[in-house]
Amino acid sequence: MPIEVILIDADGVVQYAPEDWSDAFARSMAFQSPDQVRKFTADVFAAETACLSRIDRFDDALHDVLKSWGRLEQKSFVMETMPSIRPYNDVLEVVQSLRAGGTRCYVASNQQTQRAMFMSTKLGYSATFDGELYSCKLGAAKPSELYFELALEAVGVEASSTLFIDDRPENVAGAQRVGLHSFVFDGRSGASVLESHLRGFGIKLPRMLSSFEKLEVPSGKPVGPT
Numbered sequence: 001m002p003i004e005v006i007l008i009d010a011d012g013v014v015q016y017a018p019e020d021w022s023d024a025f026a027r028s029m030a031f032q033s034p035d036q037v038r039k040f041t042a043d044v045f046a047a048e049t050a051c052l053s054r055i056d057r058f059d060d061a062l063h064d065v066l067k068s069w070g071r072l073e074q075k076s077f078v079m080e081t082m083p084s085i086r087p088y089n090d091v092l093e094v095v096q097s098l099r100a101g102g103t104r105c106y107v108a109s110n111q112q113t114q115r116a117m118f119m120s121t122k123l124g125y126s127a128t129f130d131g132e133l134y135s136c137k138l139g140a141a142k143p144s145e146l147y148f149e150l151a152l153e154a155v156g157v158e159a160s161s162t163l164f165i166d167d168r169p170e171n172v173a174g175a176q177r178v179g180l181h182s183f184v185f186d187g188r189s190g191a192s193v194l195e196s197h198l199r200g201f202g203i204k205l206p207r208m209l210s211s212f213e214k215l216e217v218p219s220g221k222p223v224g225p226t
Helices: 021-028 034-049 058-068 072-081 089-100 113-121 145-155 169-178 191-200
Strands: 005-008 104-109 131-134 162-166 181-184
Touching (some): 021 034, 021 072, 034 058, 058 072, 089 104, 089 191, 104 113, 104 145, 113 131, 131 145, 145 162, 145 169, 162 169, 169 181
Parallel strands (some): 005 104, 104 131, 162 181
């Protein structure tokens, strides 16, 4: 059965963090030792992980972590640091091309509510993708089979006609257990590697001009830096 829908992970596939949380916390929160930074970062990460399949719980969970560390006054800084994300623009161009060719694409990501909202609105994923399948909204997180079952139900498609892309092998394995086609891909590999994987599933991308190619350049003048 041909691929009709592609579910695409976010972190590590279409986006990345320009700086580790621990580095940002160490630089701005005046911890006494690297060990304290590691423990604080682990506590924040654990609080987020516990909220990946819940709606509107992370704010309270983060409050509890900061209170235990005596850092409530730095809540706004931590909240600003966590959604520090940049997109892999070349990968998103592939998504644009897939959609132009008639293949529906959905972001399929484990996220707590605040980060999901940032991605949807500030990064524009509500427009970039045909839909958004965040774990906090579905009520289950990858790599559980329940996440993929709920995702398929939300999209209204059969597993046999769905392709899943993720940078974590355990998530790919979870998708395969439900019957989805899937493969591991790291956004750092670039669009050409992604396109090669897609061709292996019989998906041909219509060629689209990049924003660079769309520039009208006067004849005889070089394009870009020289």
